[in-house]
Amino acid sequence: MSSPGFSLLGTMVPDNLIAGDHKIVTQTATVSGTGTMSRGRLLARRSKTVPTDGxxxxxxxxxxxxxxxxxxxxxxxxxxxxxxxxxxxxxxxxxxxxxxxxxxxxxxxxxxxxxxxxxxxxxxxxxxxxxxxxxxxxxxxxxxTVPTGITCVDIDPTAGDGSAHPYGILADDIDLSSGDVRTVMYLTGQYNPNAMSVADGIDIATLEDELRAMSIFLVPVVGA
Known part of the structure; x- marks a missing residue:
């Protein structure tokens, strides 16, 4: 049984991103950023709101x-x-x-x-x-405080709003040139790191332990 706002996928997109049959849980989220992002982008969640003044x-x-x-x-x-x-x-x-x-x-x-x-x-x-x-x-x-809703952004290791840590994987290509986009995130499953992307300066391999704790497993696919 899935929790509100979550779903269990019974089918998979036939590409090199999904790399195993571990059950996939998804969640709809708002993605914020600039330009375009491709399916397989590893994103963080803004889970905290910090005021600019005390x-x-x-x-x-x-x-x-x-x-x-x-x-x-x-x-x-x-x-x-x-x-x-x-x-x-x-x-x-x-x-x-x-x-x-x-x-x-x-x-x-x-x-x-x-x-x-x-x-x-x-x-x-x-x-x-x-x-x-x-x-x-x-x-x-x-x-x-904790913000309302779920907003995902690129990972920033120095951020204080929760986005220093991975949250999920983008399920579809999106275009952010006109503003934020509502889309689907993969929250669990097995994924090919060679078909994933992440913000500049970050090595996905360094996040493997943290991802494993979230039930996101990196499984390299030969030839991907």
Whole structure:
């Protein structure tokens, strides 16, 4: 029995992409990108939404802002908390120190006001205040959420929206020149890596373990 939004295919397209009789599960998704993509393209899913700015607590004394927020390959869904633990060294010094905590409560490090904080889960900058310095206890939050619907894009190992990891294989050729396209993705099965493609700079072979855990098995076909 298939789950809602999924189907079990009983027939196969007779080409070199499908390389075995492992049951194929498909899902309809929106594909976003540019140009054209061919059947067999290995894609990722945008599974997280990361805001571009942090949200200042309503009780903050300091009037600086958290901007240029980015995710990373290990970004988690949930709320990150960034709290001032050391006040500026002097009026207008703009060098307050903040503790950065992940949604599960782990401390990711300390961020210094005015300097970019970079971590595999989160990046941001807390800027200078306009007139009132931060005090200990001032805080910002960054809420990482799950987007509605399923949007697939090329794999980007540095992305913080979930697209650093493979999700499925494009079942048909598509043309994205006029915008996003609704199409079918293969989520499980046996596939010939010689008939597949992936974003520039990525070697499909390096993803084999991750794909196997998803029940996507790479089976080279001689002469393909």
């Amino acid at each position: 949200t200042a607590d309503v009780g903050n004394t300091g009037d600086g802002a958290m901007t240029t927020v980015t995710g990373g390959p290990a970004t988690a869904v949930g709320t990150y908390t960034v709290t001032c633990i050391t006040a500026p060294t002097g009026a207008g010094a703009n060098d307050a120190v903040f503790s950065v905590k992940s949604p599960n409560g782990a401390i990711l490090g300390e961020a210094v006001q005015g300097a970019a904080f970079e971590n595999e889960q989160l990046g941001f900058t807390i800027g200078d205040v306009a007139g009132v310095d931060f005090i200990v206890g001032d805080a910002f939050t960054v809420a990482v």
